[in-house]
Amino acid sequence: MNKNVQLFRKWWGLLLIGVLLISSLSGCGSQEKVLKIGYITEQTGVDAYVGAASVPAMQDYVDEINAKGGISGYKIELVVYDTRSEVPDAVTVAKRLVDQDKAVAIIGPSWSSAGIPLADIADAAKVPMVATTASNVNVTVSEDGTLHPYMFRVCFIDPYQGFAQADFAYNKLGLRKAAFLTDIASPYTVGLHQFFKDHFIELGGEIVAEEGYTQGDAEFRAQLAKIKDAGADLLVVDAYTFKDIGLAAQQAEALGLKVQIMGGDGVFVPELLEMAGPQLEGAIVTTGVTTDSPDFAEFNKAFEAKHGTQANIYTYYGLDALMAIEYAIGEAAKKGDVTPTAVRDALETMTDVQLFTSKVTMEPDTHNPHNKPLLIMTIKDSQWVLTETFQPK
Amino acid sequence: MELFIQQLVSGISIGAIYSLLAVGYALVYSVYNFTNWAFDGFMAFGAFMAFTGITSLFMPFWLAALFSIILTVILSVGTEKLAYSPLRARKAPRLFMMISAMGVNLATVNIINLIYGGVFRKFPIDTLQPIFIKGVSIGRMDLMAGGISFGVLALLWVFLYRTKWGLGIRASSIDIMTASLMGINNNAVAIVVFAVTGVLSSVAGVFYGIKYAVFPMMGIVTIKAMIASIVGGLGSLPAAILGSMILGILETMVSGYISSTYRDLFSFLFLIIILLFFPNGLMGKSSGEKL
Numbered sequence: 001m002n003k004n005v006q007l008f009r010k011w012w013g014l015l016l017i018g019v020l021l022i023s024s025l026s027g028c029g030s031q032e033k034v035l036k037i038g039y040i041t042e043q044t045g046v047d048a049y050v051g052a053a054s055v056p057a058m059q060d061y062v063d064e065i066n067a068k069g070g071i072s073g074y075k076i077e078l079v080v081y082d083t084r085s086e087v088p089d090a091v092t093v094a095k096r097l098v099d100q101d102k103a104v105a106i107i108g109p110s111w112s113s114a115g116i117p118l119a120d121i122a123d124a125a126k127v128p129m130v131a132t133t134a135s136n137v138n139v140t141v142s143e144d145g146t147l148h149p150y151m152f153r154v155c156f157i158d159p160y161q162g163f164a165q166a167d168f169a170y171n172k173l174g175l176r177k178a179a180f181l182t183d184i185a186s187p188y189t190v191g192l193h194q195f196f197k198d199h200f201i202e203l204g205g206e207i208v209a210e211e212g213y214t215q216g217d218a219e220f221r222a223q224l225a226k227i228k229d230a231g232a233d234l235l236v237v238d239a240y241t242f243k244d245i246g247l248a249a250q251q252a253e254a255l256g257l258k259v260q261i262m263g264g265d266g267v268f269v270p271e272l273l274e275m276a277g278p279q280l281e282g283a284i285v286t287t288g289v290t291t292d293s294p295d296f297a298e299f300n301k302a303f304e305a306k307h308g309t310q311a312n313i314y315t316y317y318g319l320d321a322l323m324a325i326e327y328a329i330g331e332a333a334k335k336g337d338v339t340p341t342a343v344r345d346a347l348e349t350m351t352d353v354q355l356f357t358s359k360v361t362m363e364p365d366t367h368n369p370h371n372k373p374l375l376i377m378t379i380k381d382s383q384w385v386l387t388e389t390f391q392p393k
Numbered sequence: 394m395e396l397f398i399q400q401l402v403s404g405i406s407i408g409a410i411y412s413l414l415a416v417g418y419a420l421v422y423s424v425y426n427f428t429n430w431a432f433d434g435f436m437a438f439g440a441f442m443a444f445t446g447i448t449s450l451f452m453p454f455w456l457a458a459l460f461s462i463i464l465t466v467i468l469s470v471g472t473e474k475l476a477y478s479p480l481r482a483r484k485a486p487r488l489f490m491m492i493s494a495m496g497v498n499l500a501t502v503n504i505i506n507l508i509y510g511g512v513f514r515k516f517p518i519d520t521l522q523p524i525f526i527k528g529v530s531i532g533r534m535d536l537m538a539g540g541i542s543f544g545v546l547a548l549l550w551v552f553l554y555r556t557k558w559g560l561g562i563r564a565s566s567i568d569i570m571t572a573s574l575m576g577i578n579n580n581a582v583a584i585v586v587f588a589v590t591g592v593l594s595s596v597a598g599v600f601y602g603i604k605y606a607v608f609p610m611m612g613i614v615t616i617k618a619m620i621a622s623i624v625g626g627l628g629s630l631p632a633a634i635l636g637s638m639i640l641g642i643l644e645t646m647v648s649g650y651i652s653s654t655y656r657d658l659f660s661f662l663f664l665i666i667i668l669l670f671f672p673n674g675l676m677g678k679s680s681g682e683k684l
Contacts, residue, residue, distance in 0.1 A: 184654050212654030216613055218605040221403040222648030222656075229396045243513040247605055254523045255399070255530045275515045275606065 408641025626677025
């Protein structure tokens with residue numbers, strides 16, 4: 001046998017014994033107060049990028065908390081379970097977190113189809129859960145309108161963007177006559193449309209045209225000619241795919257329709273610029289968070305240097321949820337009682353708490369963050385430019 | 394009035410694209426009595442070949458268009474030789490031909506998807522500014538597309554009605570067995586019919602790509618052309634053009650004056666009513682002379 005290998009084995013053996021000794025010693029140490037925070041995420045399967053970009057950042061943050069002596073003396077342990085990007089697995093690991101690990105709070109999931117069944121588990125076990133990017137309305141409020149008392153989220157719901165867009169268009173841009181071109185077959189676009197419309201009218205704006213189309217359509221001139229005729233000064237394109245807003249912009253130009261064009265985060269993709277950059281010059285697309293934001297530049301660099309992977313929005317929202325729970329544990333500890341229910345109560349009443357992406361105030365009746373800021377991306381010289389962060393009043 | 398004329402202009406330009414495709418369906422249907430579902434894929438193939446010609450092979454537009462036409466004709470005739478002709482030789486029912494066509498279509502679209510990816514691409518050609526006449530915008534691209542569409546259709550008409558080859562195809566469309574007994578070469582007719590289909594789908598694909606975008610699923614629009622050729626009267630060329638114009642204008646008018654949300658609902662309701670009164674389509678003949 002090679003001598004080097006023998007030597008290696010010897011040292012390896014010694015090292016193992018050392019590790020065992022140290023770990024057994026620490027076990028005998030003083031009784032430390034440890035709280036487990038569960039994290040349900042995707043580490044394998046189609047959405048594995050979610051876990052890859054969020055788990056290291058969250059573990060770093062937990063290490064930081066513990067290095068500073070924990071939250072009010074409580075050390076934190078992050079228990080991460082993989083869902084394999086499947087709903088049944090998400091349910092299994094959620095049950096494991098509440099039954100076996102006795103987690104004080106749970107982070108996740110990132111998608112609504114898992115968020116909806118998990119809300120029932122959180123309610124039944126009375127353990128608070130903070131969803132990261134599950135944006136469907138029914139994650140926190142069930143279809144019959146009743147609130148899931150133990151389910152929260154840190155992202156905004158899909159249609160909220162429509163509300164904030166209307167606020168921005170009316171109050172900031174001073175636009176008064178809005179027209180819609182909406183994909184009528186997707187709940188996402190119909191929600192955006194409805195929330196925009198309701199709030200725009202509430203503010204005193206006028207809806208001059210409501211035109212629709214269905215996915216797969218490529219011809220919008222009939223609708224756009226009508227919108228031009230109606231004298232709109234704002235065209236809201238509620239599209240699920242970027243192709244639709246790109247084609248609408250090209251055809252609007254061909255018809256001589258010159259209005260402010262606005263779209264939601266569904267079309268916030270680089271490919272849109274290649275397709276219709278010049279036609280969309282000056283158009284506004286809104287989104288909740290972007291890795292391009294200068295606020296995150298330093299964090300992104302440090303994260304990539306340390307972990308060799310790029311941060312994405314799941315990194316940010318994962319940290320948001322973790323920080324919300326950190327705050328809630330701190331509040332519960334102040335009252336002398338860190339139970340899942342006390343953490344839940346603190347989450348429900350959190351007001352203006354600085355999280356990773358923004359300050360958050362939880363709406364007690366919906367468990368959605370209240371008036372989250374909206375990022376206004378403007379297309380300038382066929383590039384996305386973050387022109388402002390807009391906070392609806 | 395301005396709005397009405399604008400909608401009419403848009404409707405005609407949409408109808409022109411439908412026409413090219415509807416004529417392709419009508420041609421194959423009138424001779425072989427089956428719907429060539431592979432048309433959808435041929436159209437996307439034509440658009441992607443022209444796209445590749447310009448972006449990867451650095452061809453000027455006219456050369457890329459020619460390149461696309463040649464390759465689409467090869468694909469169309471190849472499909473006839475490999476997928477349709479053997480079935481006809483074995484006297485397979487027409488339904489089997491349609492299934493075979495669907496298979497070819499799925500394969501074509503998926504291969505395009507595999508090679509190019511499912512993204513939407515802008516056709517790499519400078520878009521010309523439209524002409525404005527009293528506030529009504531008329532796209533130069535639409536004029537060109539309309540002009541070339543009708544030019545191609547006129548050439549096809551001359552070919553079918555003024556040449557010996559055309560006579561052969563028309564004879565075959567009435568009765569393919571008798572025609573072959575009269576000395577018309579069935580195989581040659583098949584090649585010509587599918588070559589013409591290839592030209593039509595390539596031209597339609599290129600114009601559709603320029604006007605909208607190039608993407609693997611772009612051929613989905615052929616379903617509208619299929620409907621147009623049924624409403625006009627299946628198997629007849631002028632009827633296919635008439636049906637296409639009616640559908641194009643109807644869609645824009647419904648969007649413009651009734652509801653864009655319910656455009657398809659109202660448009661197709663109207664078409665069903667037409668078919669109730671004209672079960673063979675507006676210009677359709679139940680039997681006898683076709684084309």
